[in-house]
Amino acid sequence: MIWILVFIILAVTGAAALLSLIAPRPVVAESVNLTAAVVDLALILWLLVIVPSRGVVGVDSLLLIDPFGVWVLVCLGLVYLSATVYARGYLRGQGRSPRSLRIFYSLFACFALVMILSPIQNNPGLYWVGIDLTTLISAILVGLEPHRRAIEAAWKYLVIVAVGLSLALIGTVLFYFAGTFVRGASYPMTWESFERIAPKADPTLLLVAFLLVLIGYGTKAGLAPMHTWLPDAHSEGPTPVSAMLSGGLLNCAMLGIVRYLGILRRTSMGGDASRALVLLGVTSLVVAALFITRQRGIKRLAAYSSVEHIGIIALGFGFGGVLGTVGALYQMVNHSLTKSAVFFGAGNAIESYGTRQIAGIRRIGDRFPVMGAAWLAAAVAAVGAPPFGLFLSELTIARGGIASANPWAVGVMGVALIVIFVGFMTHFRKMFFSGPRPQGSAASARQVSLPLTSVAPMVVAMALVLVLGVWWPQPLWVYFTHIAATFGGH
Structure with missing residues (x-):
């Protein structure tokens, strides 16, 4: 049953990519992507319900369906659906040609397909290879925006991530070499094989291999100081792609780091x-805090918030134990939902006001009450304020840091989050409450009515994040503790 479901998921997504490309009309491409x-x-x-806690291996030991990989797929599935719904109104409003729309939807489905394949590789x-393919496809998607900045961002993304992934490949080869x-000159390359050889292999060689993997996949995940591609690619690409990059792809890259970390924890070099x-997580938080306070572009502001949240997720997994790991897993889904809503709101504001600059967006809540309320709620959630889910996950991670004897990191995390709260919300205060109230047909914004598909994904995402903030489902806690046990949690 499990493998049938997996093959259906892959077949449906692959069919969407093909049908979108040959669709006679863009509306067909929209429909097959949504389906x-x-x-x-x-x-x-x-x-999520039927996969056993130990996971299952199949297809000649090439695929692994385990709780951690499925959880990454859950986060991805939520973002893929919301971004597909949002893209319908967003792309139509830009007046793109039918051919351009078909190409976009085909690449968008390919992007989703490769991301689905990556977490289930054994x-x-x-x-x-899967993570590298996501780079190629997403770089093309970023470059589809009709301005030079997008092309430059796509090239920067390709060059920096290519260097990082080259280091990850060297680290992978070193793991196998160890x-x-x-086990001899040749043995099956699987996660289980690496786990079995780790306690008997040279710990220094394994640590060097892990550091290379950490830098390589950390570049892809947007961990500072390897994050420099992220603000450009996330901010210059089409808004649905920005949501997928932030809410889906970063989790896929973090999965590789965590799998290797679980292997190292079986050796004397686990600490x-x-x-x-933990050090990269703290660095990411500090960098995000410094840059969020001085941002002028609305999508760059959201991009640096992604650097912040991937840093918090890194801290949770670095702290380890049940609290750290469980908090990081909860942070992943809350970040995916919240950041999607933040980017959707930014895209709506840019299309409505005709500017990417924070200074050009004023009184947006007066012009778009429903969208404005959802976007403001997303901003409050993104800075980790109650009663939203990110508050619970970040609090749990902080508790995990104290339990793991990392109070210094928890202290830096607390100070950085305060700075981020003040800086992030100051920008939103200006966009919502500064400037004269709109009267009649104000020239500072295009008088457009937002389509339902541009607002509904934001409202649904924030409703889910609110529910996850006031109620942490017990089955999810149990599910997370099973995952934590595989990475050294007790």
């Missing part, structure tokens, strides 16, 4: 590996 997103999310949620080498001293991840 694929709905089917994918429904079947992924089914997998071969670390094929996982690297195993040859234990050093955890500290390295």
Whole structure:
């Protein structure tokens, strides 16, 4: 049953990519993408229920369906569906040609397909290939925007991430090389094989390999100081792509880091590996705090918020234990939902006001009451304020840091979050409450009515984040503790 569901998910998404490209009209491409997103999310949620805690391996040991990988797919499925719904009104409002729309939807489905494949790879080498393919496809999507800044951002994204992933490939080869001293010149390359050889392999060699993997996949995840591609790519690409990059792809890249970290924790170098991840998490928070306060572009502001949240997720996994790991897993889904809503609101504001600059957006809540309320709620949630889900996940991660004897990191995290709260909300205060109230047909904004598809995904996402903030479902806690146990949590 599990493999049937997986194959249906892959087949439906692949069919959406093909049908979108040959569709006679853009509305057909929109419909097949939406159908694929709905089917994918429904079947992924089914997998969430039926996948055993130990996971299952199949297809000649090439694929692994385990709770951690399925959870990454859940976050991705939520973002894929919301971004597909949002894209319908967003792209139509831009007046793109039918051919351009078909190409976009085809690449968008390909992007989703490759991201679905990455977390379920049982071969670390094929996982690297999957992450590399996401770079190529998403770079093309970023460059589809009709301005030079998007092309420059796409090239910067390709160059920086290519260098990072080259280091990840070297680290993967070193991991395998370390195993040859234990199991001979040739052995199956699987996550389980790496786990078995780790306690017997040279710990120094494994640590060097992990640091290379951490830098490589950390570049892809947007961890500072390797984050420099992220603000450009996230801010210059089409808004649905920005949501997928932030809410889906970053989690896929973090999965690789965490799998390797779980392997290192089986050796004497586990503590050093955890500290390295904690250090990058703290660095990401500090960098995000410094840059959020001085941003002028609305989508760049949202992009640096992604650097913040991936840093918090890194801290949770670096702290380890039940609290750190559970908090990081909860942070992943709350971030995916919240950041999607933040980017959708930014896209609506840019299309309505005709500017990407924060200074050009004023009194947006007066012009668009429903969208404005959802966007403001997303901003409050993004800074980790109650009663939204990110408050619970960040509090749990902080508790995990104290329990793991990392109070210094928790202290830096607290100070950085305060700075981010003040800086982020100051920008939103200006956009919502500064400037004269609109009267008649004000020239400072285009008088457009937002389509339902541009607002509904934001409202639904924030409703879910609110529910996750006031009620942490017990089944999810149990599910997370099973995942934590595989990475050294007790």
